[in-house]
Amino acid sequence: MKFGTEKNHSCGFFTSFDWHRSKNIDTSCPLVKKHVLPIMRNDELSRLVKEDKLIIELGEIWMVKSYGNKLHVARNKTSSFRMRLCARLPENVRILTGISDLAVTDILSPKYFDDVVKVTLDLCKLDVHDGLKHPSVALKVGYELGRLAGLKLCSGIKQQNDEKCMQQRSFWN
Secondary structure (H helix, E strand, C coil), X not given: CCCCXXXXXXXXCECHHHHHHHCCCCCCCHHHHHHHHHHCCCCHXXXXXXXXXXXXXXXXXXXXXXXXXXXXXXXXXXXXXXXXXHXXXXXXXXXXXXXCCCXXXXXXXXXXXXXXXXXXXXXXXXXXXXXXXXXXHHHHHHHHHHHHHHHHHXXXXXXXXXXXXXXXXXXXX
16 A cells, blocks of 8 residues: 555544655645635734745645545634734734834845844733733744744745745744
């Protein structure tokens, strides 16, 4: 039996691990463009999502990750939610810093680390007396920042851009 051809009998699809290794994923993010962007609410956040390549690649990761999910609507909405959550970060960092042309790739640098932390706490609705009203948002943002940082590092490696790679490694440390 060849690797990647074994089906997961509980759902009838390839397991996400096998599918991910057995297929070549198109870097133009066809799943997101076909299934997620058309259902996304048409507002300022969706405009930011559509303009940022890194966020679209993150959505593609979520689409591939939930490939075995038979409920395609839930899969699309999960990807859309994660993409919109990540679009809120540069939008709020722009407001905080007053710099109008920040993208996700820009805020994933040590220079903006403290601003990203402040924005994440604002998204969680920090209350001095009660603590965080939505602590799960902080966890989700943290995981998504790790995924975005990994995507940015991979992009730097592919482009053979040592400065971009070093900057990303310093952001993680």
